[in-house]
Amino acid sequence: MKRLMQACYLLLFFYMAACSDPTVGSKNRPFTMYFVPAIDARTISVTTDKVVDYVAKYVSQALYNKPTGFYVKGSIPSSYIAIVEAFGTQRADFAIFNTFGYILAKDVKKYPVEAILTVEREKGKRSYHSQILVRADSNIKTLQDLNGKRFAFSDPASTSGYIVPHNMLTKAGVKLKSHVFAQKHDNVVAMIYQKQVDAGATFYDNPIVKTINGKKVRVLRDARARVLTQFPDVEKKIKILKISQGIPNEPWMIRSNLYKDKEKNKKVKKLVKQALLEFQKSKEGYKALKALYDMNRLVEVKDSVYDDIRKMILSTKLDLEGTLKKKDKKIKKK
Template identity: 45%
Template sequence: MRKSMKPTILFSIVCLTFTLFAGCKKEPVGTEANPLKMFFVPSEDTEGVMLSAEVIAKFLESYVSKEVYGKEKGFYIKAAIPSSYVAVVEAVGTGRADFAAINTFGYVLLKNKKQYPGEAILKTIRGKNETSYKAQIIARADSGIQTLEDLNGKKFAYTDPASTAGYVMPSQLFKAKGITVGEEVFAHRHDNVVTMVYQGQVDAGATYYSPPGSDGVPRDARGKVKTQFPDVFEKVKIVDFTDSVPNAPWILRTNIFGEDTEKYEKVKKAIQEGMVAFSATEEGKEVFKNLYSITGLALSSDKDFVELLEMFKKIEGEESH
């Protein structure tokens, strides 16, 4: 009797194993069960970023559905904000993120160091057709800090170790100028850095800089806390700037559909066109303005960032010697 049961038990185990593996198989990206995951860097107030992200995802979901399937619904997208800049990069590498608004240094990490399967498909525009940006060093107006040299030994706030304007560029500037700040703290977000400087928690800090708009109103990181601190532009001054680097790209994970390159190119084209189209609408202009102070989007590719990648390779080479 026992002998006759063995084949049956073995068959049952094989069937169960097959069923479990079949059940665990993921649905294709873009389906309702496995929506395309759209990640955003947490450089500003997370709640505000998420509000904009969800509106963008909703518009893009409808646009891509029409372009790919010819109907209102059919391609699904879900927006998400991880806990850090590097988390966005790692999410692309592990397949947890498919499309991402990544920061400039995050793109460098993804392409140069990690070599994850992602490509730039859009570039960000700010202000009057600006495709590059720089970091600013800020301090309280009454701090007595006038030049970079005055920062020696001072308590300094950065945003995140993987932030281009909030850490990478200013730390490179200090190294080039022979500046050694005192205690260093990481505030995680640009608005937090401004707040810490304003309240005197630190002597100075680094954030992103954007030139004033056509109305003359400053658009740098200080503006993010103007509601809480109406006199922030008077109380917090700009001490100096770093060199400029290209605005951060939007990247798409190149293996989201495996070897189905035809579907990938079709979805990629729909995402590019949809994002650019939405950024040109009145609603889109307001949404993107609230999201990282973006004033427009343009088609892009990795070719637009070759010089940037080479520059960072050179920096890494110098630091290793």
Template identity: 35%
Template sequence: EAPAPTTAPTEAPAATTEATKAPGGTGEMGTKDTPIVMSFVPSGDTQEIIASGSEIAKMIEEKTGLSIMANVATSYAAVVEAMCAGNAPIGWLNTFSYILAHEKCGVDVALATVRFGNAYYTGQIIANKDSGIKTLADLKGKTMCWVDPLSTSGYIIPRIMLKAAGVDPDKDLAKAVEAGSHNNVVIAVYKGDCDAGATFVDARSSVEKDFPDVKEKVEVIAESPKIPNDTVSFAKEVPPDVRDKVVNALLELSQEEKGKAALQTVYEIEGFEKVDDSFYDEFRTQLDAAGVNIEELAK
């Protein structure tokens, strides 16, 4: 059955203010009175995301003259809700959240992120070395850490992988924990708070600075098929000229030292590729084949 993302908080990000309400409200979008909220999903270290997100917002402001305000939402679902409510015209949405937001309220992708030279990535299922877990079938009766119910590699795809291996993620696990970010999943598995977890490849590198032996203590037991990368997406109310200015500014700053550093910190991004919605069609087909009903989830 389709995962139920409704367990995640769905309120709009707390940083949203009356002034940012809306494309269709009073005032022109991107002025000091009506700054454009650019919302980020909390997939990594929240403090790092907000600091580098604010830097990116400032660079876009300098290049476009638009007023931009960055925030990190409380959950993946909160970004979707904020975009659909007109409270966040720009969203740095992960793959599954984008597909949901597109279905729900016409949110449209402009850029896919690039890492390691391409616009695709894979997910992994990791296990604590001492857990005795060597295969997906060994997860029965174990504690599993997920990222967030709308995380593509940290929830949606690994659940499909578990089912294919004969493990029902709703019934066969001893306990499921929602860790909130990929870093948190790795740390929980490292410390033994969870026997196993699901993240992108290779989230262990993101915490290696604090846990130098993480790759010895936390093993990869399975890898997913390729997944299209996360997005920079726009609410449908965003005027084409505003959208073009922001997209061009992001493409420019991704070629500059300061911009490269901020993108690396925010989500380990190397650059961007211009894409349209059809870039995600193959992935939609995979979800459909696995019984994930996007139309139903978007209601």
């Protein structure tokens, strides 16, 4: 009887060992990086492969003194909410997501994620804004004048095209007659220009002055710039009614509980961050990251950078998870 019990315990031990989760970074459980599409799926797939390969080799070299051993897999999601939930079920280890998605994962769902990097799209500038646009020939002079008006937001999951401007309107006590989601920022501009709506919300970046062929030229960089070919007089026809507070650029986030071993957890997170920072220093790396996210460079970031936008998002009356699911429905229709 005693031998039988010992055999049973031994079998149970091997069963539990076989059923335990494989180590993150192993062949059976690669370190999984999620890349939210900012360009078409074919282009992003080719480009992300370069990022994945570099991270795998860099971390492998640091851990095992050889270019293999730490396995990395790239994933391009079809569902935005799936990225958030993948962190909750520990199937995602890293993601490049928008600010809204990060706040939802970390502060609403309480999943173990942390921002480690963000992007600069011009030297020293790590934020952008939301803007509310109206036709220049309208009688809309203040936010309150938007009461009873038709409004276009860009996208349900857009921080600058929906979350922030919705909060601005709510704080101003504005009650719209109706609103639509135009899906893209340039569509919002076109709808205002063509008088399909009275006002709308898009991203905003300051105009800059560039020297082109020896001449200084002012370059428009907010959403109106995207329709200049179609509507050359768009800057005269459509004016800015209100610009929001600064919105931190999107976080590159990592799962904070990759391993139970605290030292290994800390080391691998640091190595992944270092790998990406090193990758951008090469010509190929810079080109790949520029193609993926229209960025100038990657920089380290602390979670506290997102405190102000976090407070704003968490104070909104919106159903945050439901808002992201609206985005999912749009993606699946494509």
